[in-house]
Amino acid sequence: METPQVTVRNPFRGWRLPSVLLLIITFIVNPIVQAQKTPPSSSQPEILLADWQGPHGGVPPFDHIRSEWFEPAFEAAATALLNEADTIANHPSPPTFDNTIAALEKSGGALENVSPLFFTMTANMNAPEYQKISGIIRPMLSKVYDQIVFNEKLFQRIKTVYQDRENHSLTPEQLRLIEKTYERYIRRGAQLNAADKERMGKINQELAKHFTDFGNQVQRDEDTWIILGREDLAGLPQPMIDSYRAAAKKRNLSGYAVVNTRSAVDPFLTFSDHRSLREKIWRAFIMRGDNPNDNNTNDIIKRIVRLRADRAKLLGYPSHAHWRMSDTMAKEPAKAMALLDRIWPAAVARVKEEVADMQALADQENADITIQPWDYRYYMEKVRQARYDLDQTEFKNYFELNNMIRASYYMAERLYGYQFTEISGTVPVFHPDIRVFKVTHQSDGSFVGLLYRDDFARQYKRSGAWQSTYRTQHKLNGQVDAIVSNNNNFVKAAEGAKGLISLDDAETLFHEFGHAIHGLANDTTYPGLANTPRDFVEFPSQVHENWVLTREVLDRFARHYQSGEPMPQSLIDKMKKAETFNQGFATVEYMASAYIDMMIHMDGSGEIDPAAVEKEVLANIGMPKEIVLRHRLPHFLHLFSSDSYSAGYYSYLWSDVMAADAWKAFEETGNVWDPGVAKTFFDVILASGDAIDRAEAYRQFRGRDPEVEALLENRGFPSSN
Numbered sequence: 001m002e003t004p005q006v007t008v009r010n011p012f013r014g015w016r017l018p019s020v021l022l023l024i025i026t027f028i029v030n031p032i033v034q035a036q037k038t039p040p041s042s043s044q045p046e047i048l049l050a051d052w053q054g055p056h057g058g059v060p061p062f063d064h065i066r067s068e069w070f071e072p073a074f075e076a077a078a079t080a081l082l083n084e085a086d087t088i089a090n091h092p093s094p095p096t097f098d099n100t101i102a103a104l105e106k107s108g109g110a111l112e113n114v115s116p117l118f119f120t121m122t123a124n125m126n127a128p129e130y131q132k133i134s135g136i137i138r139p140m141l142s143k144v145y146d147q148i149v150f151n152e153k154l155f156q157r158i159k160t161v162y163q164d165r166e167n168h169s170l171t172p173e174q175l176r177l178i179e180k181t182y183e184r185y186i187r188r189g190a191q192l193n194a195a196d197k198e199r200m201g202k203i204n205q206e207l208a209k210h211f212t213d214f215g216n217q218v219q220r221d222e223d224t225w226i227i228l229g230r231e232d233l234a235g236l237p238q239p240m241i242d243s244y245r246a247a248a249k250k251r252n253l254s255g256y257a258v259v260n261t262r263s264a265v266d267p268f269l270t271f272s273d274h275r276s277l278r279e280k281i282w283r284a285f286i287m288r289g290d291n292p293n294d295n296n297t298n299d300i301i302k303r304i305v306r307l308r309a310d311r312a313k314l315l316g317y318p319s320h321a322h323w324r325m326s327d328t329m330a331k332e333p334a335k336a337m338a339l340l341d342r343i344w345p346a347a348v349a350r351v352k353e354e355v356a357d358m359q360a361l362a363d364q365e366n367a368d369i370t371i372q373p374w375d376y377r378y379y380m381e382k383v384r385q386a387r388y389d390l391d392q393t394e395f396k397n398y399f400e401l402n403n404m405i406r407a408s409y410y411m412a413e414r415l416y417g418y419q420f421t422e423i424s425g426t427v428p429v430f431h432p433d434i435r436v437f438k439v440t441h442q443s444d445g446s447f448v449g450l451l452y453r454d455d456f457a458r459q460y461k462r463s464g465a466w467q468s469t470y471r472t473q474h475k476l477n478g479q480v481d482a483i484v485s486n487n488n489n490f491v492k493a494a495e496g497a498k499g500l501i502s503l504d505d506a507e508t509l510f511h512e513f514g515h516a517i518h519g520l521a522n523d524t525t526y527p528g529l530a531n532t533p534r535d536f537v538e539f540p541s542q543v544h545e546n547w548v549l550t551r552e553v554l555d556r557f558a559r560h561y562q563s564g565e566p567m568p569q570s571l572i573d574k575m576k577k578a579e580t581f582n583q584g585f586a587t588v589e590y591m592a593s594a595y596i597d598m599m600i601h602m603d604g605s606g607e608i609d610p611a612a613v614e615k616e617v618l619a620n621i622g623m624p625k626e627i628v629l630r631h632r633l634p635h636f637l638h639l640f641s642s643d644s645y646s647a648g649y650y651s652y653l654w655s656d657v658m659a660a661d662a663w664k665a666f667e668e669t670g671n672v673w674d675p676g677v678a679k680t681f682f683d684v685i686l687a688s689g690d691a692i693d694r695a696e697a698y699r700q701f702r703g704r705d706p707e708v709e710a711l712l713e714n715r716g717f718p719s720s721n
């Protein structure tokens with residue numbers, strides 16, 4: 001399941017500002033009472049910088065946000081942070097863990113307060129005014145970040161603490177934090193000479209601008225649609241027709257609008273009997289960012305890849321991939337490539353079988369076609385029904401959204417002793433659809449954190465599903481609890497109707513919830529230790545998808561939305577039999593994108609032509625012609641809307657190896673709810689952040705390194721090797 005996690009975590013974490021140095025702010029004491037009021041004008045932007053007030057240790061002031069406040073607020077927060085960094089750098093006493101590393105962890109409070117508000121607005125409510133502000137704020141943040149890393153005096157103090165670390169009685173967490181901090185500064189250029197620092201700063205500035213432009217341009221191409229008439233609807237299930245009608249209505253159009261996003265396009269390709277329309281809609285979708293209009297991203301891509309290669313060279317790495325991966329579990333591109341190469345042949349072999357099945361079925365129907373990419377999902381669905389007598393839509397009747405949300409809470413309750421209580425209406429939210437839940441320990445009622453849910457698709461909300469962290473748990477000055485959010489793009493049911501979701505959606509829901517659990521479970525003293533490597537991040541989320549199809553969850557929560565009957569065993573059996581169905585397609589479309597990501601970022605020259613490189617790599621790996629990349633470069637948001645997933649798209653597979661292997665640890669006990677395994681998993685994998693090296697943590701959990709066999713088995717690939 002590929003549902004990118006947005007870490008709306010502040011990159012400045014680790015530079016928290018002592019609260020005395022914060023701007024003087026007039027607080028809103030009770031956000032509920034104040035919800036209707038406008039705060040005093042003199043303090044408006046400052047409200048975004050204030051420590052969060054209200055219940056549960058403070059909550060995000062979503063009811064006091066104005067787009068025009070962000071620029072001045074970020075400027076003030078940045079100035080405050082730079083001043084703090086200077087204060088730490090010029091501390092009169094010799095450098096110690098407390099006056100340097102811990103002091104950095106405590107700095108940047110104002111920025112930590114405003115950042116999640118801003119990133120939430122740009123991810124969930126990205127109206128044009130926010131798209132514009134991003135273009136200003138992201139380069140501003142990048143500059144501040146560089147100024148701190150390039151602060152010579154500050155780095156010398158960090159270096160001294162690092163070199164001296166064995167001579168003091170420090171805790172393992174403190175030692176780990178020192179090492180991580182020191183390495184991060186070096187990775188970001190702290191040791192460069194003045195001229196190179198200047199060059200690197202310029203590169204980061206320019207990249208920040210391109211990342212924003214790339215995201216906005218793709219979003220604009222996704223906010224287009226193809227209008228259908230009544231005669232174009234053959235094969236489409238009624239709920240889809242309703243959602244296309246609703247999309248047209250929202251745009252004041254007659255007919256049915258298939259908007260150019262995955263959630264609208266994939267179901268059309270799966271069910272529409274109209275072959276030529278499938279092709280038309282498929283082409284529009286794969287051409288996002290690649291059309292001859294203002295949203296064409298090819299020049300931006302060339303520039304980004306070039307700048308990344310230049311930056312890697314400045315920092316002494318052979319390529320961007322080598323630089324980007326130096327703090328991951330894989331550590332180097334060759335390791336990621338080896339995993340891809342290990343899985344690829346089996347996946348391609350499976351695709352050949354899938355295509356043969358589809359072609360046979362098309363021939364049987366005298367369709368007189370050769371399977372093309374726009375036929376894949378359609379015939380795949382037909383084969384699924386023919387072979388397994390399994391109708392996707394049959395499941396939907398059993399997956400009611402609210403029930404599945406409850407199901408995910410049940411999982412967390414049973415595995416980890418968490419309890420979820422809805423508190424919607426008592427804390428501010430940024431849209432009426434948002435629901436808020438308080439998480440407590442079932443045993444003693446003690447507080448764990450808050451979970452915000454934004455489940456429904458909406459204009460100006462980014463597509464896909466993601467988790468974000470509004471506030472990271474830490475214990476710098478007493479306990480601060482996590483606030484996390486889950487964001488999905490489910491189709492909202494009509495007024496009074498029950499919202500039904502697909503099995504895929506249910507797994508996505510559990511996936512994002514797994515990220516949320518990871519954030520809630522974190523139990524480190526220092527917020528700087530909460531961040532786990534990119535190729536570990538998808539492990540907790542992916543492993544939790546497995547509980548959707550357990551008997552306990554299905555019996556309790558997958559009940560027919562009309563009759564209330566549990567899912568019949570025959571349907572479950574059919575589904576289990578079909579579990580590995582279509583894994584060839586899913587694996588190949590994903591892996592081909594992962595290969596391209598690695599190839600363009602392993603090239604030290606940074607000279608690429610996006611169209612040519614796609615063609616070349618696909619030819620080299622032997623891409624089946626019936627499948628297109630899951631993400632073509634012109635709209636590959638993972639790679640070009642920030643640095644985080646660049647040379648990192650392989651991470652889903654890397655994490656999934658651990659997820660499959662870890663799920664097996666539960667299965668091997670004969671009880672996937674086994675309290676002993678759940679406790680070790682919670683303590684070692686979920687709660688310890690990055691306080692222990694993640695490879696070591698995995699060994700502590702499993703008694704050995706992860707093995708790839710479980711993943712091959714899950715996908716129905718032969719594991720001979």
Ligand SMILES: [Zn+2]
Pocket residue numbers: 002003004005511515538541
């Ligand atoms: Zn994820």
